[in-house]
Structures are given as structure tokens and as C-alpha cells.
Amino acid sequence: MSAIPVAAPALISHVRAQIETGEDPLGVAFCSLRSPVERRPEGATYTPLSIVKPMLAWAKRAGRPDRVVDPGAGSGRFLVNAGRCFPAARLVAVEVDPLAAVLARAHLAAAGLGSRSQVLVADYRCADLRDFVGSTLFIGNPPYVRHHLVGQRWKDWLTKVAAARGLPASQLSGLHVYFFLATLEHANPGDYGVYVTAAEWLDVNYGALVRKLFVGGLGGTALHLIEPTAVAFPDAITTAAITCFHVGAQPKSVRVRRVAALTELGALDAGRSIRRERLATADRWTPLTRGARAIPDGCVELGEVCRVRRGQVTGANAFWIAGDHSGDLPQGVLFPTVTRARELYRAGRCLVDASRLHCVIDLPEDLDALEQEDRHKIEILLRKARAAGVHRGYIARHRKAWWSVGLHEPAPILATYMARRPPGFVRNLSDARHINIAHGIYPREPMSDRALAALADYLAAHTSVADGRTYAGGLTKFEPREMERLLVPSPEFLV
Numbered sequence: 447m448s449a450i451p452v453a454a455p456a457l458i459s460h461v462r463a464q465i466e467t468g469e470d471p472l473g474v475a476f477c478s479l480r481s482p483v484e485r486r487p488e489g490a491t492y493t494p495l496s497i498v499k500p501m502l503a504w505a506k507r508a509g510r511p512d513r514v515v516d517p518g519a520g521s522g523r524f525l526v527n528a529g530r531c532f533p534a535a536r537l538v539a540v541e542v543d544p545l546a547a548v549l550a551r552a553h554l555a556a557a558g559l560g561s562r563s564q565v566l567v568a569d570y571r572c573a574d575l576r577d578f579v580g581s582t583l584f585i586g587n588p589p590y591v592r593h594h595l596v597g598q599r600w601k602d603w604l605t606k607v608a609a610a611r612g613l614p615a616s617q618l619s620g621l622h623v624y625f626f627l628a629t630l631e632h633a634n635p636g637d638y639g640v641y642v643t644a645a646e647w648l649d650v651n652y653g654a655l656v657r658k659l660f661v662g663g664l665g666g667t668a669l670h671l672i673e674p675t676a677v678a679f680p681d682a683i684t685t686a687a688i689t690c691f692h693v694g695a696q697p698k699s700v701r702v703r704r705v706a707a708l709t710e711l712g713a714l715d716a717g718r719s720i721r722r723e724r725l726a727t728a729d730r731w732t733p734l735t736r737g738a739r740a741i742p743d744g745c746v747e748l749g750e751v752c753r754v755r756r757g758q759v760t761g762a763n764a765f766w767i768a769g770d771h772s773g774d775l776p777q778g779v780l781f782p783t784v785t786r787a788r789e790l791y792r793a794g795r796c797l798v799d800a801s802r803l804h805c806v807i808d809l810p811e812d813l814d815a816l817e818q819e820d821r822h823k824i825e826i827l828l829r830k831a832r833a834a835g836v837h838r839g840y841i842a843r844h845r846k847a848w849w850s851v852g853l854h855e856p857a858p859i860l861a862t863y864m865a866r867r868p869p870g871f872v873r874n875l876s877d878a879r880h881i882n883i884a885h886g887i888y889p890r891e892p893m894s895d896r897a898l899a900a901l902a903d904y905l906a907a908h909t910s911v912a913d914g915r916t917y918a919g920g921l922t923k924f925e926p927r928e929m930e931r932l933l934v935p936s937p938e939f940l941v
């Protein structure tokens with residue numbers, strides 16, 4: 447007789463006892479049987495209980511699901527703990543690796559959850575999860591696998607499924623991006639979820655799809671960044687992100703925070719609120735989570751109240767700012783525009799009269815929309831532009847129609863952003879446009895004239911060069927996102 451059957455009963459009761467106390471000895475065995483290098487192609491990095499538990503604590507406070515789905519379940523850590531939290535819920539594990547799936551089955555059975563569990567050995571992206579009536583909690587750790595290991599068939603799937611939602615997808619996306627999209631495909635409004643992933647998608651180009659899903663259909667409500675020092679995953683030193691969502695929700699604001707230690711996670715209910723629109727307009731999200739600072743009572747960051755937008759780049763100011771060279775043009779294509787910072791400094795508190803400003807020539811993309819007589823004048827202008835090579839400039843080549851500058855709407859407040867002095871903030875009462883020598887400050891919700899004037903005055907009086915970024919030579923610059931971090935009174939104190 448071999449030694450295994452003799453050792454087995456004791457070993458089995460030992461493993462069962464460990465499972466009963468909430469440990470995952472089968473998952474630990476899996477990770478010691480397969481080295482990190484062997485596990486990497488499937489993205490099999492198992493989640494420590496110090497992350498699983500806070501995620502479940504949040505899920506428990508946020509709802510009572512009829513079903514829990516764990517995409518890429520591994521040995522079933524999330525699912526077994528979910529089964530204990532939600533005693534009536536159906537438990538569904540989806541796992542592509544048959545060995546891990548067997549362990550998940552054993553884990554669920556030993557924990558006494560077998561009768562309400564199902565382990566699907568399937569690819570999560572095409573798993574059949576639709577046939578269910580009731581609410582679902584999606585919880586887990588989608589696999590992190592780089593795009594090189596994702597087959598072309600799946601890349602085509604990503605492009606097609608994202609396009610059906612009107613979203614672009616990058617072929618460089620990692621597998622976790624597919625899981626976010628598949629979740630939305632599987633989910634119904636009212637379902638909710640919480641995933642832990644590497645935080646990369648917050649900032650990289652391919653992550654744009656997840657960012658759009660988060661502020662769109664997925665209904666992201668909170669983001670918790672775990673600093674690398676907290677070592678979220680023993681196999682990988684990386685910043686991790688916990689993403690909480692309520693499918694179909696469009697919350698006004700989203701909670702964001704960073705934690706330096708896993709013990710700080712709590713029930714994932716802390717964090718500062720930032721408006722969802724702010725995330726929607728930012729290309730990189732990590733800066734928005736940084737430097738969470740104490741905000742005095744009665745104050746908010748400017749970005750909570752207003753969007754700051756750099757003025758349009760013309761690509762050839764010498765041509766598109768009207769002058770003698772442009773001849774006689776129809777009024778409809780000439781827009782009084784702030785084209786120099788000094789025009790704002792000179793205006794003082796309010797820009798009332800735009801008649802002293804230069805005009806920018808802004809032609810429609812569709813020139814057929816012009817009257818016949820105007821069209822003739824514009825043709826003459828465009829011939830001059832071509833002769834001067836304006837159509838070959840970088841900006842001209844990269845816009846929809848090379849001749850159409852596309853000025854932004856008039857901003858109610860205009861600001862200078864690069865000078866050896868604090869920025870000027872000017873209430874724009876003249877509907878002047880602005881090019882990229884100024885930022886436009888646009889309220890996110892309608893604001894009264896009084897409130898706008900009070901906001902501009904407050905910014906002018908309280909913004910110093912120390913708030914911006916100073917370059918050699920003393921030039922201080924405020925990028926739009928930096929300007930959005932200026933503290934201003936809450937809107938109710940501005941009226």
C-alpha cells in the first residue's frame with residue numbers, strides 16, 4: 447500500500463478544518479504546485495483574504511444579491527466567502543483552467559456550499575450567464591494577461607462588442623479589459639460588482655475603454671488605489687485598483703482614494719468625492735487620486751464646480767487671426783477672440799467689450815453650408831491659405847477639415863495660465879472666444895451671473911504663483927487639471 451491513503455484521512459481533515467476557519471489551503475497548494483511563471487499566461491494571481499474581505503464587506507453593505515458570479519474564480523476564494531456572507535445566494539464560478547475549477551468545486555463542497563454552487567469550466571467572455579432572474583453581484587480578480595497572449599479572435603471580439611456600445615477598443619488591451627466589457631454584457635441594470643485589478647488601466651491608452659465603461663454603463667461608484675508598498679499581490683509589485691460599480695447607475699460623484707496598507711481598506715466606504723464628469727474628461731486618473739488633502743469646510747476644488755478647458759489651437763495664428771491678409775470676409779465666420787494674455791490682464795475683472803479684440807476666422811467644416819456669395823470669398827481665402835502652406839501644418843492635417851479651426855463656445859470665465867505673475871481671472875461678459883493662450887472656465891451646472899462674478903473675483907484674489915508649476919526663469923504655468931485643483935468656495939457660498 448502506498449503512503450498516500452494512510453496520510454490522506456488526516457490530511458483531508460486538516461484541509462477541511464482550515465477551510466472551515468476561512469483559509470484556502472487548496473488555493474495555496476495550487477500556487478505551490480504551479481510556479482508564478484507557469485501561472486502567468488492565465489493571469490492566475492490569487493487574491494489575499496486581506497483584500498477579499500473588504501471587498502465582500504462593501505458588497506454586503508451595497509446590496510443583497512440573488513446570485514454571485516466570480517469571473518476567473520481560481521480556487522474559489524471570493525465565492526466561498528461570498529457564500530458565507532449571502533446565505534441564500536446562488537454561487538457561480540467561471541474558470542477556464544480545469545485544475546483550478548476542480549479545486550474551486552472541492553473548496554465550495556468542503557465549505558458546505560456545494561448544493562447552491564455551480565462551477566463553469568468556460569471562458570468568462572462567452573460564458574452563458576443570462577438565464578437567471580434576480581440580481582447579481584460580480585466579484586473577483588479578473589486575470590491580468592498582456593495583449594501579446596490574447597488571440598486575434600478575441601481581439602476581434604473586443605473591437606466588435608465595444609463598437610456595438612459605440613466605444614473604441616485598443617488591440618493592446620490586457621485581458622482584464624475584456625472582463626470589464628464582458629461583465630457589462632452579462633449584467634442587467636441593478637446588478638452590482640467589485641473587482642480588484644492592476645491599476646494600469648487608469649492611465650494608459652488601452653485603459654480608455656474601461657474608463658469609459660466606468661463612467662458609462664458599468665456605473666462606477668468608487669475607486670480605491672492600493673499603493674505598491676501595500677503589496678496587494680505577493681507575486682507582483684504593482685499599484686492595484688479596487689473598482690466598485692452599480693450597473694446602469696450615473697452617480698453625480700465617485701469616491702476616490704489611495705491606501706498605503708491593506709489594513710486601511712476597511713469596508714471600502716471612505717474616499718473623497720469627485721464628480722464623475724471630471725473623470726470623464728480626464729485622460730489619466732491617477733493624478734486625481736493623488737494628494738488627497740484636507741479640504742476646509744465650505745470649500746471645494748474648482749473642478750467640482752467647473753470644467754477648465756484650454757483654448758483651441760489654430761495651427762497658424764498668423765493666418766487664422768484675421769487681418770489685412772484675409773480681405774473682406776462674411777461676419778458669420780469672424781469671431782472676436784482673446785488671442786493674447788495681456789488682453790485679459792488689461793480687461794481687469796470683466797471683459798465687457800470685445801470690439802477691441804482680434805477676430806479668429808472659424809469656417810464651418812461643411813463649406814456647402816455657406817451662401818453662394820460668401821462661398822466665393824472663402825474660396826479666395828482658402829487659395830491664399832494653400833499658397834501659404836497652411837493646409838500642410840500638423841494641426842490642420844489632424845483636424846476633420848483643415849480649414850475649420852473649431853473654436854470652443856464662449857467661456858463665462860477666462861483665465862491666463864502662463865506668466866511670471868499669478869493668473870488673471872476675468873468674467874467674460876462679451877461672449878469672446880479664446881485660443882490656447884487662455885483657459886476657459888465652464889460651470890458644470892448653471893450658475894447665476896452673481897455667482898460667476900464672485901467665483902472669478904475669488905480666484906483672482908486667492909490664486910498665487912505658488913499654486914502652479916514654476917519653470918526655470920520664473921514662468922508659472924497652470925495646466926487645466928492643475929487649475930481644477932484650486933480651492934474655491936462651495937457654490938452655495940457664491941450666491
Ligand SMILES: C[S@@+](CC[C@H](N)C(=O)[O-])C[C@H]1O[C@@H](n2cnc3c(N)ncnc32)[C@H](O)[C@@H]1O
Nearest residue numbers: 488490491492493518519520542569570587589
Ligand atoms: C487573477 S486570478 C484570480 C483567481 C481568484 N478569483 C482569486 O482572486 O483568488 C484569475 C483567474 O482567471 C482565470 N482565467 C484566465 N482567463 C480566463 C478566461 N478567459 N475565462 C475565465 N477564467 C479565466 C485564471 O485561470 C485564474 O484562475
